[in-house]
Amino acid sequence: MGRNRLTPQEIELKKVISSNLNKLLEKTTKKKIDVHRLLNIPQSTVSDYFSGKTLPSEENISKLADFFGVNTYDIDPRMRATDSNYNELQMTLLTKYEKLNLDRKKKVVDYAEVQLKEQMRQQNKVHSINDTKNVYYVDVLGAVSAGTGEWLTREQHEEVSVNNEPPEYDFAVRVNGDSMTPLFSNGQIIYVNRVFETSEVRSNQFVIAELNGNAYVKKIVFSDNRRSCRLISLNKNYDDIVITVDDDFEVVGVVII
Template sequence: MFANNLKYLREKHNMDQLDLAIKLGRKSSSSVSEWEKGKYTPKIGVLNDIAEIFNVSITDLMNKDLSLETESRDGLLRIYDKLKPNRQKIVYETAEQQYNEQNNVIELPANNEVVISGAVSAGTGEYLGDGFKETVPYNGEIPDHDFAVVVNGDSMEPTFENKQIIFVKETNEVRNGQFVIAEYDHQAYVKKFMRDENGCRLVSLNKKYNDLPINEEHETSIFGVVVL
């Protein structure tokens, strides 16, 4: 979602990739190009900068299809402008009624709040750290944990679903078969740690994704184990 949103917002604001790169303090457009191709996601500090440049929230930047929202609003305005005054009045009154009904809806509060420290991928990788914190509502029992993260992607389904909040205990010592939060080549994942005669690796439960071998060719750090 981030890759598509980035390209959409950049083009909407009439920027080429180099324009955006310069605004982010970079000398070339190579990083922007790789982000838009979905090769990797920038660190949270850069995501903050991108969100500020385009005046959107990080949550929307990462999780919503911004092109659909804007196209729906712009399309509605185009239709409204083509209507005769009496029909414009009907549209306005209907919209006002919907707005008032929406504001009269009583939303039940969530049981708890959780501080999220970033996202981990079940797919292409995310970044943790850089001081990112976001408090979100959470319905359910909160276990003893050191930090919480959101899962992006489906490679750990059915155990961990896309957008699920998971809780983590910090440690760099893990047992075979545990679910871990790991940094692999500078990107953060939730995976199953496996050690056998073929060596160590980070395993996806969804078999359409390849395992990540842990060896001297890749930089790997374990942040913690998932609290189940």
């Protein structure tokens, strides 16, 4: 709007867009600096969008929608009237979906889940900051214990640089401890593919598991037809952790080897 005075509606719209952007960012492992780097929008401009100081242009709304994998009107409600392509695609998909039997509908949902995971991997893919020096940024989601347990929250982000291009991954964590040596050393950054159900995990895989509020990197071994399991350290100085029915236990990811 330049130096023109904003209308009350536009002032309210800035608040709405700011709120939508911050909610979308909270659902990812990204930070505002990633929006700046990946979309080539000035850092000060990104900050103004998220704080509600300025209204994004239509072009930047489109870029932000692609970044978060949402519709443009999920960010800026003004775009709903002009987002006919999304509406048309949505109606086509729903019309065809309703004609399918139950088994085929489940296949559509499964396929959509695969596509969503792939999209999340692509969005979380690191990027080179200097092609000649081959340096990459990695957003590390805190630390996981290779010993006796450590808290892992989404508030512990740490941006680090690495020299080797990482694989495609959903999130990265830093190892704390020596219980998984020689495979994983203390301080090592490891890359993880997120899982949404423990049934996705196979016995003898290396996993990131949350147990009673603490996060571990361990080898998981199932027994008794998957009715019980243990978390195993590679360093024999550490005892296995046996999971009981009273434990609050969840596998959140599989380590990429």
